Amino acid sequence: MSRSPEAPARAVLRRRILGLALPICAALVVGAAAQSVIAALLGHMGDDALYVRSVFIPVAFLVLALQEGLDISTQVGFARLRGAQDVARTRRTLGAFVRTGALVFAVTALVIAVTAPWLASLLDVPAEQRAQFVEFARWMAVASALTVPTTIAAAALRGWGRPGLSAILSVLAAVIQVGGVWLVGEVGGLGVMSVPLATAASAVIGTAAASILLLREGLARGPRPASPTGVTAGETGEPGPTSSGVDVRGLLLGIGVPVGLSYLLLTVTNFVTVWILSSSGSSVVAGYGAAATVQTVLIVPAIGLAAAVGVVMNQQWGMGDLGLLPRTLRVGTTIVVGVYVTTGLLAFLTAPLVARLMAADPRVVEETELYLRVVGPSLAGLGIVLFLLTLLEQLGHGPVAVALNVAYAAVSLGIGGILARQGGGPEALYLVIACSNAVGVLVVLPLTSHLVRRKAAEVPASPAGAEVEPTDVDRTIESGIDR
Structure with a gap:
């Protein structure tokens, strides 16, 4: 059986991304x-x-x-x-x-x-x-x-x-x-x-x-x-x-500032979530805190993979091979989807066990399990969205990433907070967060693909149907990773 001429290039990208991602994670x-x-x-x-x-x-x-x-x-x-x-x-x-x-x-x-x-x-x-x-x-x-x-x-x-x-x-x-x-x-x-x-x-x-x-x-x-x-x-x-x-000032203002704002937004989001849940009692807040700790560990691979793909894409940018950006995005996204579909499934299936490991109080255990059962499956979407938003920041689209983060927080905490405070309790908030995680993929993935394709179009495209093989510089960089 003959292999697709595109297979070697995808294999090179996959090895390079994973070679970078593992030590970063x-x-x-x-x-x-x-x-x-x-x-x-x-x-x-x-x-x-x-x-x-x-x-x-x-x-x-x-x-x-x-x-x-x-x-x-x-x-x-x-x-x-x-x-x-x-x-x-x-x-x-x-x-x-x-x-x-x-x-x-x-x-x-x-x-x-x-x-x-x-x-x-x-x-x-x-x-x-x-x-x-x-x-x-x-x-x-x-x-x-x-x-x-x-x-x-x-x-x-x-x-x-x-x-x-x-x-x-x-x-x-x-x-x-x-x-x-x-x-x-x-x-x-x-x-x-x-x-x-x-x-x-x-x-x-x-x-x-x-x-x-x-x-x-x-x-x-x-x-x-x-x-x-x-x-x-x-x-x-x-x-x-x-x-x-490289324009250091441009990078700090165009990439560094939006990245910093995104981290501050995460802090604000966490405080608002705790405030919404505070009316439900200390056990609910403690359960959310335990589950959020687990979630933080589970999203680490998304950040590491985004850093790895961002390095590869910016190296391609530096060498002038912008036409390779869409393919690199596809390869990286495929890896992330595989990782986070598995992660979401495991979070749901292991929710009772993880909850008992995280807390001793039965009420806190119950609240921790509730969050992991409701939000756990949607971690598949959250991981993909976090990967894409982090990648957008590293490609110079920080303001877009910040705007999407703000919209996500406003929708999930706005609607979820109102429902929770009006009698729905923590489960209502968690359901809205889970839906936001899923819907976020439908918004962020096509937008990211569009922005990357637009960047790739800034250089002459390869002849129709022609396969772009890795350049000598590609192979040199790959062989030099973590030598």
């Missing part, structure tokens, strides 16, 4: 697990430690939004440089991102330091914990600013096609933070102040490790000499034929 899971472990450690240090960190969460989400905006902007920029084989501009681009990120975080740290007492009043921090909260907020702001070089380095390595090296930095930071909180906070008795100290330590050590990895890859120095056996993509000092460098 692993790093995301480790990072999320580390924060859970830190929370558990603080919970054993006394109520004050966990309370102070918990009340700081709204500020932490602001910092996270800034970090993610900087991270994704850097990833996109370096993916395009890699596609263009433009190692000559990597050092300059790194410097521009670091300087801009350092300035933004320095200003943010200063604002948090000055407004910390006011934030304590706004968040109703009791008088006996207010001084500790103010001190914690100020030092956390400083520690977060120190993470800028590591954040940029990890994103640059990811965009350059080295997800394994990027994951090393992320896992290293997580291990140091957890170990530092345990050693200094619990064993040493420093308590909650061990968190900023461990964060700062991970930032300093991470920066040193990042410098070594960036130098190893030739991204933080001048051009490497050509190999005696041939020139490898990204190893020449001359820009590729399609390269004109």
